[in-house]
Amino acid sequence: MDQAISADGTRIAFEQVGAGPTVVIVGGAFSLAADGNALASALAEAGFRVVTIDRRGRGSSDDKRGSTPEDEADDLAAVIEAAGGEAIVLGHSSGAVLALYAAARGAPIRSLFLSEPPFRFGTDEPAADLPRRLQQLVDDGRSDEAVVTFQLEGVGLPPEMVEQIRNSDQFVPLVPLAQSTVYDATLTAQVSTPPREMLSVTQPVTILRGEQTFPILVAAADRLASEIDGAELVIVPESVMHRPDPVATARVVRERV
Structure with missing residues (x-):
């Protein structure tokens, strides 16, 4: 690259x-x-x-x-x-x-x-503290939970869909990207309107x-x-x-x- x-x-x-x-x-x-x-x-x-x-x-x-x-x-x-x-x-x-x-x-x-x-x-804005909580999960070594939290609260996916993703082969490649959820959540909150x-x-x-x-x-x-x-x-x-x-x-x- x-x-x-x-x-x-x-x-x-x-x-x-x-x-x-x-x-x-x-x-x-x-x-x-x-x-x-x-x-x-x-x-x-x-x-x-x-x-x-x-x-x-x-x-x-x-x-x-x-x-x-x-x-x-x-x-x-x-x-x-x-x-x-x-x-x-x-x-x-x-x-x-x-x-x-x-x-x-x-x-x-x-x-x-x-x-x-x-x-x-x-309309239907995520909680204002979402980026901070995502960062804390990553810092605590809980990147998998950061991914799930972002999917639920940042994206708004239904819990059953998030659980299905978590139990599939799709989930493993997402975990190393957990830090980027902080950036996406921060960006979309900052300019939501x-x-x-x-x-x-x-x-x-x-x-x-x-x-x-x-x-x-x-x-x-x-x-x-x-x-x-x-x-x-x-x-x-x-x-x-x-x-x-x-x-x-x-x-x-x-x-x-």
């Missing part, structure tokens, strides 16, 4: 595939660069150079105690600079929140594609969501599209239950760039 050096010295790992205009994919909670491979391949086939990232505290990237949303925005800016200096950014879930946040802070982003960003706009700076970005903004997805994500996408001047809302039928369809998503990007 290639590496970019963020403003605080943290090394951020990324991979590249394809040729053409650069698209940086920013994944959501628990995602690694490799989780974007199918989408990256579809975008590469559509004529793009695609960059996938291990966000800080994940995979091959480094981490620093006390990292902030500002640090993660700097990470994205550093990757874009390392990949050529300007990029289209496609963020999914909390990665979409981060992409919009980084754009508002001046990251060299050409255009934004935001896939089902989990803005809550003051996006401030004026985020709603007034000058880049073209396309907001994507599936027809069949969680109601809170439908509400978030639709409201965000109505509050960002000139934003386009695109409903992607092929994307189901918070899983962006690679080919359909690549088609949306290709048609708008």
